Amino acid sequence: FEIYGKTFNLNDTSVDLWNTPVDDDGALLMAMMPFMPNLRTVDMDSCGVENEKMAVIRDAFPDVDVIWRIYFGAAYSVRTDVTRILASNSGPGAPGGIITAEDAQQLKYCTKVTLLDMGHTESMPDISFVQYMPDLEVAILAMATWCDATPLSYCGKLEYAELQTSGLSDLTPLANCKNLRHLNICHDF
DSSP states (O other): OEETTEEOOTTOSEEEOTTOOOTTTTHHHHHHGGGOTTOOEEEOTTSSOOHHHHHHHHHHOTTSEEEOEEEETTTEEEETTOSEEEOOSOSTTSTTOOOOHHHHHGGGGOTTOSEEEOTTOTTOOOOGGGGGOTTOOEEEOOSSSOOOOGGGGGOTTOOEEEOOSSSOOOOGGGGGOTTOOEEEOTTOO
């Protein structure tokens, strides 16, 4: 069958729509996916579908790795299957520019992250996006304006956390982080 100008077989294990314009928010693809029993990966990087619509496709097919690109800050972008995000020292004049709270929320679609470095991100008042990163092992969220560590309670694999010089005042949420071995909280209280 052909969708979006590309030909696929119902026995395919992957659908590569990278850089292919998708003008129906993926509706045609969603109609075909139930008939593809071997499908494991759908790559929709840079296809023009909004993050929320991509999340609907991903959630409808939990056994398929649905991948797309998210953008945050002035110059940062990552694929949703990334395991490492290095976006520290953002701000005026920094290579990636300022990362706003709205920008940072786009990271919730990156559910496979194991290493996150967003230290020195002064304009980040909220880290709620980390609750969608259950495999997070290293979190560098230092020198930012956030104060609620509750999202880290969803990161049971967390081993290393640099949280210093933030607004953090309550460590209770970290009780769920049973693997935590290194914790830097200086200048928080």
